Amino acid sequence: MNRMKHIIILITAALLIAGCSPTPRNNWKPGQLDSLFATVPDFSGTVMVEQKGKVQYARAFGYRDYNSMTPNDTSTVFELASVSKQFTAMIIMMLQEEGKIRYEDLVIKYYVDFPYKGITIRHLLTHTSGLPDYQKVMSEHWDKSLVAGNPDILNYLKLYRPPIRFQPGEKYEYSNTGYVVLASIAELASGQDFVQLCRDKIFKPLRMTATDIRTNEDKSRLSNLAVGHKFIEDRKSYVRADSFPESNYIFWLGYRKGPGRVSSTINDLLKWDQALAEEKLVSKKTLELAYTPAELNDHSKVGYGFGWEIRQDQRSGRVVWHTGSNPGYNTVIIRYLDVPVTIIVLSNQEHPRGDKSFDPYFRGITDAIESLVTK
Secondary structure (H helix, E strand, C coil): CCHHHHHHHHHHHHHHHHCCCCCCCCCCCHHHHHHHHHCCCCCCEEEEEEECCEEEEEEEECEEECCCCEECCCCCEEECHHHHHHHHHHHHHHHHHCCCCCCCCEHHHCCCCCCCCCCEHHHHHCCCCCCCCHHHHHHHHCCCCCCCEHHHHHHHHHHHCCCCCCCCCCCCCCCHHHHHHHHHHHHHHHCCCHHHHHHHHHHCCCCCCCCEECCHHHHHCCCCECCCEEEECCCCEEEEHHHCHHHCHHHHCCECCCCCCEEECHHHHHHHHHHHHCCCCCCHHHHHHHCCCCECCCCCECCECCCCEEEEECCCEEEEEEEEEECCEEEEEEEECCCCEEEEEEECEECCCCCCCCHHHHHHHHHHHHHHHHC
16 A cells, blocks of 8 residues: 555544544543554554553554564663754753853853854754754764764864854754754753763653663663664565664764763653653743744744744644654654643654655654544
């Protein structure tokens, strides 16, 4: 079956099940989601739905490792990719509450020789800085036999000075570079390594025991890590994503901090979600800023706050979410703030049968779950 046609059927079926019941949908049954996933070919990953503070659905599908056919379970650890950005943003918000930084601080306050002027911490948080892509300059110039970290990335931006994309605050453009700079500023402002900062301020206090910012060596020692896979049409099978040259950057950029590299489980992300709902880490006032659309120089708004994409759903109210994509991994956390409902999907698949991109397939799955549990 054509992949897009399958997605449309999947979403339509969920909408028919959901009908026109009030928000939130309280009479859906977990078995309905099992039926939904029974129609999804080869899905591999974990899924959790929390509604009004209670876990309504938590299931694992597919395989942690296709070579050994080891099944996923709800304790399987996945790469979160860009879902990691919400932790970076939280560290910045915590440091702001402690008086160690201000959102309007210029980057040059911390890096006096930073080659791009007029950029504030707020610009970095909201992807409105105009910074160039660090991965491009590193790919062109870095010695791939070495492993790069944030100091190397910042040095190469200073050395090669790729042009700024636009003036700060002029428009929105998603920027991994901005979150590298944020993590580095957090280290200077706190006097701590960013990895330890996340452990001390977030992971340990929330007892997120399966969550960390891990090196490739750390991950190789995990017994419950989901290996990222790509479906190869010619072989009619799933193959480790890290066996392809286009995945090499995960090794030679293996020490970068800020835009990604957090790995976690649905159970730990539930603790994270509950901590946000209960204001365990920062005040309600600070969180509201995170969920407020950024304002550009011309006073227009963009659908991004501090580490969260934002939208207003006509029936369910405010929604914040973030997706992540690494070679072989696709992830999303969606939080309906006014319902409240949280949906978490972590997958160790890329490029399934008959499609060159996992995104519409994955988006079809999450859209169908949203339709089922919130409408």
